[in-house]
Amino acid sequence: MHQDQRPPSRKRLVRLCLNGRWREDAVPDHLLLVNYLRETVGLTGTKTGCDGGECGACMVLVDSVPMPACITLAVRCEGRSIETIEGLSSGGSLHRLQRAFHEQLGTQCGFCTPGMIMSAAALLRRNARPTDGEIREALAGNLCRCTGYVKIVESVRAAVDDAP
Amino acid sequence: MNGTVASRDWPRPGVPLIDGIDKVTGHARFTADLDPCGALVGRIFRSPVSHGDIVRLDVSRARDLEGVVAVVTGDDCPRTYGVLPVAMNEHPLACGKVRYRGEPVAAVAAVDAETAERALALIELEMRELPAHYTADSARAAGAALVHDDRPGNLERAVHHVFGDPEAGFAAADLVREVRIDCAEVNHAQIEPHAALADYDPATGQLTMQSVSQVTFYLHMMLAHCLQMDESRIRVIKPFVGGGFGARVEVLNFEIVTALLARAAQGKVLMQLTREENFLTHRARPQTAIRLRLGMRRDGRMTACECEVVQRGGAYAGYGIVTILYAGALLHGLYAIPAVKYDGYRIYTNLPPCGAMRGHGGVNTRHAFEVLLDRMARELELDPFAVRRMNLLSAPTRTLNELLVNSYGLPECLDRVERASGWRERIGRLPRGRGIGMACSHYVSGAAKPIHRTGEPHAVVNLKLDWDGGVTALTGAPDIGQGSSTMIAITVAETLDLPLERIRVIAADSAITPKDNGAYSSRITFMVGNAAIDAAQRLKDILSEVAARKLGVRREDVYTAAGMFLARGSDATAVSFEEVAKAALVGEGTLTIKGTFTCPPESQGGKHKGGAVGATMGFSYVAQVVEASVDEDTGQVTVHQVWAAIDCGHAINPLAVTGQVEGAVWMGMGQALSEETCYLDGLPAHASLLEYRVPTIIESPPIDVQIVESHDPLGPFGAKEASEGALASFAPALVAAVANAIGIDLDELPATPDRVVEALIARRRRARLKSAQESAP
The missing domain is CATH 3.30.365.10 (Aldehyde oxidase/xanthine dehydrogenase, molybdopterin binding domain)
Known part of the structure; x- marks a missing residue:
């Protein structure tokens, strides 16, 4: 009797590859990717800065393409590869973008930084030697309120020059 | 000039933020990133009208909804609050009257966001609308409805200052011109939306508050005032803060509301405002x-x-x-x-x-x-x-x-x-x-x-030197991304001639750090920087005394360079900072030093x-x-x-x-x-x-x-x-x-x-x- 009163399940199983590791979770259909990452998985590097698609603080890579996780449904990521800021550094050393943002003060308060770095990472993956114009275009969906973007452009430029 | 600086060469390179790596790796925990284990979700019910008397507010259906743990209204906080002691005229939740569209009227804490939002829809509010004024001209016009009954003409404050003799000045001018300039209202638009996590422990009667505050001390004070709690039962902690620009100097209504909810729910409540609510809770340039x-x-x-x-x-x-x-x-x-x-x-x-x-x-x-x-x-x-x-x-x-x-x-x-x-x-x-x-x-x-004239120094910094040879600076000054903790680390390191890595800064936790007036009016570098130098200088004096004994020279012949204490005139004799630190702890134990700064009266x-x-x-x-x-x-x-x-x-x-x-x-x-x-x-x-x-x-x-x-x-x-x-x-x-x-x-x-x-x-x-x-x- 008690069992029958339970509300019907609105979840489905989703398998995705998160930062290089496959995992499987039961998620509601309406769950946004940003909330999946932050609440289901517990990775809080991906931020929510707005009410949907305004600021870019939640930018993650879905199959290497930068996507705002706040307007992406988790269930749409079935079978896909998701990369977040937590997966960027490997083997205990910072990614060159992370090192550059740190050393060049491309980060001040740090709230937009993970999204900004993920957008920049996507750029460098498809274009190893971007011009300043291409850097600006790639980061146009990421708002920062601290830096005036000067040191953000410098950080990406430094990371480009630091390429192996 | 206070303090001596190690390097006056120009250009000096500068250093990255001491907390920068946490920010670029995503490890930095902002308020919304804190452990939500067991936390209820808070939501605010807001006024749909700009000006009006509350005729009836019924939250009983919201309270009865399965999954709702607490509902609070203006009745739960009859006291007004505000940043200026002479003008504390705001209620965290409207009492009897609302004065702007979007003003908080009630709030709920529920097991999840959907339940909390369903509960908001069950709150019944009946208002008697009053004429509203959206421009200064309309509010100043004769016969305008009053926003506050005790402020005739809706005049919050008039200032009339005359210095020198303007009439004579204009008479002596070759050209007199006038402009009329209009500047729109603007918003801080810091990228991190407002958030607060309040944890009330009914067994001990203690409240722990973590919030996006620029001035944790004001928040601490106003929580005690509004919740009518003893200040010592409250702990305020500032996590990483995603920008302020003035938005978070004043205590904001949602912070008090979150604490009211936590106490009513006898537990933990996480409140995250939407971007739209951030624009309603803005405190920006008029x-x-x-x-x-x-x-x-x-x-x-x-x-x-x-x-x-x-x-x-x-x-x-x-x-x-x-x-x-x-x-x-x-x-x-x-x-x-x-x-x-x-x-x-x-x-x-x-x-x-x-x-x-x-x-x-x-x-x-x-x-x-x-x-x-x-x-x-x-x-x-x-x-x-x-x-x-x-x-x-x-x-x-x-x-x-x-x-x-x-x-x-x-x-x-x-x-x-x-x-x-x-x-x-x-x-x-x-x-x-x-x-x-x-x-x-x-x-x-x-x-x-300062706003609160308590007779205390304008800034206090504590330094702790322990057996590990590390120096920990404890400051109430909230780093909100402007780099104030890094500034403190540099002033201490330069005064002690130590590498920056040896300095750790702990900022803005009322249980650990000394009180600070906060991140506003660009005060931290000047005031807290001076207090940090004072503390470091006092520590250096103590250590130099110990070093002199170890080196067998007079105190005034000891100087520091690159992490070493040296004796003037005999450069061959030197002891490292670590050695001196260990010797200083003998018979004393952990050293704790206080530095202060007080603005001179003439300033x-x-x-x-x-x-x-x-x-x-x-x-x-x-x-x-x-x-x-x-x-x-x-x-x-x-x-x-x-x-x-x-x-x-x-x-x-x-x-x-x-x-x-x-x-x-x-x-x-x-x-x-x-x-x-x-x-x-x-x-x-x-x-x-x-x-x-x-x-x-x-x-x-x-x-x-x-x-x-x-x-x-x-x-x-x-x-x-x-x-x-x-x-x-x-x-x-x-x-x-x-x-x-x-x-x-x-x-x-x-x-x-x-x-x-x-x-x-x-x-x-x-x-x-x-x-x-x-x-x-």
Whole structure:
């Protein structure tokens, strides 16, 4: 009797590859990717800065393409590869973008930084030697309120020059 | 100059933020990232009308909903709160009356967000609507409905200050001109939305509050006041904070509401406001109407200034009284003006309350002032740089309103941007549609008189030296991204001649760190920096004593270099910091040292009413040049390059100084070009980051920052503020550049395409009218 009163399940199983590791979770259909990452998985590097698609603080890579996780449904990521800021550094050393943002003060308060770095990472993956114009275009969906973007452009430029 | 600085070489490289790696790896935990285990979700029910009496508020259906743990209303907090002890007139949840659309009326805590939102929909509110006022003019009109019954004419505060003899000054002028300038309301738009996590333990009666605060001490005080709790039962912790810019100086209603919910629920509540709610909970720069008159001699010397300012304050006092005082006080301190008359009016309206925003109070009047200075220079055929140079102060001095100016690097700032921008070669030689303009600004390095006059020092820093040889600095100063913790680490490291890695900074946790007045008025570098140097110097004295014993020399023969204690005259004998630290702990145990800083009485302002506002130990000075172009078909203004020179006394961390100046200049650009919050019958029309137009990286220009060091006699290593002063000179420099480009004088901010096109149409109309009159018989 008690069992029958339970509300019907609105979840489905989703398998995705998160930062290089496959995992499987039961998620509601309406769950946004940003909330999946932050609440289901517990990775809080991906931020929510707005009410949907305004600021870019939640930018993650879905199959290497930068996507705002706040307007992406988790269930749409079935079978896909998701990369977040937590997966960027490997083997205990910072990614060159992370090192550059740190050393060049491309980060001040740090709230937009993970999204900004993920957008920049996507750029460098498809274009190893971007011009300043291409850097600006790639980061146009990421708002920062601290830096005036000067040191953000410098950080990406430094990371480009630091390429192996 | 307080303290000695290890390296005076220039250029010094500067250092990255000590918490920078946490930020680039995503490990930094902001309030919304804290452990939500067991936390209920908080949501706020807001007023749908702008002004009205609450006839009936029924939360019983919400309370009865499965999954709702607590519902609170105004009945749960009868006390008012506010940042100024003389104007605490705000309820965290409306009591009897609402004064702006979106004002919190009730709040729920539920097991999840969906339940909390369903509960909000079950709250029943019946209102008797009152006439609402959305402009200062309408609120000031005869017979206007009162926002607060005790404020006739909806006048929050009038300020009337006269210094010198303005009448005589205007009489002595060769040219007297007046402008009327209107600046739109703007928003801090810090990227991290407001959030708070409150944890109430019913067994112990203790409350732990983590929030996005810039001033955790105010929050602590107001929580105790509103919840009627003993201060010692409350702990306030500041996690990483994603920007402030003044938005979080005042305690905000949602913070108290979250704590009320946690206590009612006897547990933990996480409140995260939407971006739209952030625009309702903003405390930003008010819409301002300015009438400004200047008298000038033919050679450019100013003879008098008269300024009237009306600020549309919103529904509650907040910081309003201070804002309207700053707007007048900061007419002083930049130039030598023999006479200044100021009339300021702060008006209550039925809109979300305004407050402090970067450059608090001074930005809009500085804009009007510099714009008029530029126009009068043109009329007198004087170079705008030359006009500024005719009116320089000479430090040390006291201004007419008794502000202390101990260091004054403005002349060098002018020289530096004039040279860097190629001003002399380029002014008047740019193609039509492209122009350059310049302006100056300044800002306080901390309010010398704190709001709460308790007799305590203005800043306290504790240092702990333990068996591991590490030095931990404990400070109540909240790092909100401006790099204050890094600044403290540098001042301690430089004083002790230690590598930065040996210093750890713990900031803003009321259970651990000493009280601090917080991150506002650019006070931390000057006050907390000085306290940190004082603490480090005391620790150094103790350690030098121990080192002398170990080295077998006299105390005065001991000096430090690169982590070593050495004996003068016998360089061969040296002991490491670690050895000395271990020896110092023998018989003593862990060393804890306190350093303090108190602003000297002569820096605390004049005796006249409101004289404490604007009073500071030192002003930063800025000159900047803006190069812009205007598309005369679309009215689009594009900024191509900015050159800004700042006198920050001494750059403790040059990397952070340039970062702060770039950010301030750019925030000034947002206000100048595109940012404004408008309301439609009290409903915010720009309540998202798509509608509220913060510049993107695409329209953000290169900014060349020049650092000028005037070595302030009281500053830590000679330093002054570097985070706010550069904002105010952007907009007037931009307006001057537009005038230089297309000959149009803009009287309104922001310079959006519609305003530029309207000004162009008005000019064509005037020209047609003139030619029609000339050709008339």
